[in-house]
Amino acid sequence: MGSITDDKRNLIIVSNRLPLSVKRVKGTFESSLSSGGLVTSLSGLTKSTQFQWFGWPGIEVKDPREQEDVQKSLDAHNAIPIFLDSSLAHEHYNGFSNRILWPILHYQSGVVFDETPWQAYRRVNELFADAIAQTAESGTLIWVHDYHLMLLPQLLRDRLKQQGKSCAIGFSLHTPFPAGDFWRNLPVRKHLIEGMLSSDLIGFHTDEYKQNFIDTCASLLNARTEIPNQIQYQNRLVCIDKFIVGIDPQKFTDTLQMPDVQDRIRSLKDRYKGVKVIVGVDRLDHIKGLTQKLKGFDAFLDDHPELQNKVVLIQVAVPSREDVKEYQDLETELCTIAGKINGKHATPEGTPLLYMHRSVPFNELTALYSVADVCLLTSTRDGMNLVAFEYVACQQERHGVLVLSEFAGAASFMTNGSIPFHPANKTEMSEAIFNALNLDPAERKAKYEYLRGFVNTNTSAKWGETFIERLSRRCRRPGTSC
Ligand SMILES: O=P(O)(O)OC[C@H]1O[C@H](O[C@H]2O[C@H](CO)[C@@H](O)[C@H](O)[C@H]2O)[C@H](O)[C@@H](O)[C@@H]1O
Numbered sequence: 001m002g003s004i005t006d007d008k009r010n011l012i013i014v015s016n017r018l019p020l021s022v023k024r025v026k027g028t029f030e031s032s033l034s035s036g037g038l039v040t041s042l043s044g045l046t047k048s049t050q051f052q053w054f055g056w057p058g059i060e061v062k063d064p065r066e067q068e069d070v071q072k073s074l075d076a077h078n079a080i081p082i083f084l085d086s087s088l089a090h091e092h093y094n095g096f097s098n099r100i101l102w103p104i105l106h107y108q109s110g111v112v113f114d115e116t117p118w119q120a121y122r123r124v125n126e127l128f129a130d131a132i133a134q135t136a137e138s139g140t141l142i143w144v145h146d147y148h149l150m151l152l153p154q155l156l157r158d159r160l161k162q163q164g165k166s167c168a169i170g171f172s173l174h175t176p177f178p179a180g181d182f183w184r185n186l187p188v189r190k191h192l193i194e195g196m197l198s199s200d201l202i203g204f205h206t207d208e209y210k211q212n213f214i215d216t217c218a219s220l221l222n223a224r225t226e227i228p229n230q231i232q233y234q235n236r237l238v239c240i241d242k243f244i245v246g247i248d249p250q251k252f253t254d255t256l257q258m259p260d261v262q263d264r265i266r267s268l269k270d271r272y273k274g275v276k277v278i279v280g281v282d283r284l285d286h287i288k289g290l291t292q293k294l295k296g297f298d299a300f301l302d303d304h305p306e307l308q309n310k311v312v313l314i315q316v317a318v319p320s321r322e323d324v325k326e327y328q329d330l331e332t333e334l335c336t337i338a339g340k341i342n343g344k345h346a347t348p349e350g351t352p353l354l355y356m357h358r359s360v361p362f363n364e365l366t367a368l369y370s371v372a373d374v375c376l377l378t379s380t381r382d383g384m385n386l387v388a389f390e391y392v393a394c395q396q397e398r399h400g401v402l403v404l405s406e407f408a409g410a411a412s413f414m415t416n417g418s419i420p421f422h423p424a425n426k427t428e429m430s431e432a433i434f435n436a437l438n439l440d441p442a443e444r445k446a447k448y449e450y451l452r453g454f455v456n457t458n459t460s461a462k463w464g465e466t467f468i469e470r471l472s473r474r475c476r477r478p479g480t481s482c
């Protein structure tokens with residue numbers, strides 16, 4: 001990296017959630033790694049780049065002495081907590097971000113706007129802006145992440161200007177950005193998009209999301225968008241591009257070599273001798289198409305009675321956003337469907353579906369990826385989907401097959417090396433699973449090698465370094481073309 005990021009004070013990363021969530025345990029504070037792809041992508045960057053990471057620690061701490069204790073527990077990770085009252089955090093995170101914005105960003109219509117969570121969303125963005133503006137110095141690069149903080153670039157720019165500081169602000173969206181029509185139910189959409197447009201550089205996962213954003217800026221704000229990858233709005237030039245987020249594949253290769261992971265792989269292989277293993281790893285979220293996945297697997301079992309006791313689906317459903325009613329309802333629905341599938345297809349020899357509603361330690365996850373013949377991902381929409389990358393990173397020996405919904409962002413890059421399908425079509429899913437299980441070794445190898453090349457080239461480190469390099473160029477020459 002250039003010298004600009006060699007000094008950690010010069011790069012600030014901001015996300016709603018810190019990579020470590022803090023919990024109060026018997027009078028002290030303990031932290032654990034947060035789940036999800038944003039943490040995975042940014043954690044991969046830590047090897048090559050130093051930065052301070054600002055975010056919400058996931059806990060309410062009011063006492064200033066306790067706040068200091070939390071801060072100390074996060075110091076080793078260069079993480080700076082932004083403390084929020086629990087009701088404000090709840091309205092911001094669950095109320096507006098996850099109940100209103102998240103469905104819209106994932107192309108869902110029928111979302112109902114509510115003023116109270118919107119005010120909380122604004123307030124949290126302001127509190128983040130206050131904290132970051134205080135720490136930033138002229139020349140600091142500030143990289144803001146995701147939909148929880150869409151107003152932050154504008155609020156931050158105003159404060160920095162008042163304080164006479166000049167910083168470059170970058171924004172990366174980790175979700176899809178839908179076509180303009182999906183925004184119509186949201187009366188505050190203009191504020192959100194103008195908020196993002198106060199950045200110097202905005203990154204999306206795919207060309208489709210990038211183009212939807214450009215088109216929305218043109219139609220909603222009358223912004224100038226004729227020059228590729230640039231938006232001119234209110235006398236400012238904003239650069240827009242696609243940056244392919246990835247993982248740290250080496251971390252998986254190293255983990256697979258560890259003796260206890262090798263032991264675990266041996267024991268899983270032994271346990272599933274003569275049985276084809278299909279794996280699924282998803283946060284328990286509507287967008288992951290888990291209902292569709294279980295129904296598609298049920299259809300596959302119906303279609304292939306000859307495979308009774310010869311195939312198992314191991315589905316990890318990582319608990320997520322459990323305070324939101326829609327997520328609680330989904331959990332109940334999935335338990336019911338899982339029970340019905342096993343009720344219908346189980347035999348004294350075993351059950352075809354192992355449904356695990358919990359998170360899985362990293363070593364166990366790599367072992368699971370490694371022994372699986374197929375990875376089945378059924379997202380109805382998904383910003384990228386890093387599980388697809390992780391499965392490939394663990395398939396050096398087996399050359400397992402990725403069965404990937406055409407609606408995951410990852411499908412924009414991985415279709416050639418996978419078996420694509422439409423997640424709403426049970427017959428298509430059933431056929432895709434069957435084809436994956438029966439692909440001949442030469443074809444499996446060819447698909448694997450294509451995907452391995454992609455995953456090893458587009459790492460999280462490369463993603464981060466490319467974005468930061470582009471942002472620092474804008475910092476050195478503000479206002480110039482992108
Ligand atoms: O923080 P949570 O509410 O627990 O949710 C976890 C993360 O979910 C989303 O992840 C997205 O980012 C991934 C990496 O770019 C991408 O592969 C995936 O498709 C997205 O869904 C969310 O955008 C993150 O902010 C959350 O932290």
Ligand SMILES: O=c1ccn([C@@H]2O[C@H](COP(=O)(O)OP(=O)(O)O)[C@@H](O)[C@H]2O)c(=O)[nH]1
Nearest residue numbers: 035036037038040283318359360385386387
């Ligand atoms: O128990 C688990 C299982 C998986 N993951 C990780 O969660 C991330 C999921 O990222 P993805 O982009 O697929 O989707 P997201 O959850 O961010 O929507 C991957 O890095 C997984 O390894 C996790 O944190 N805990």
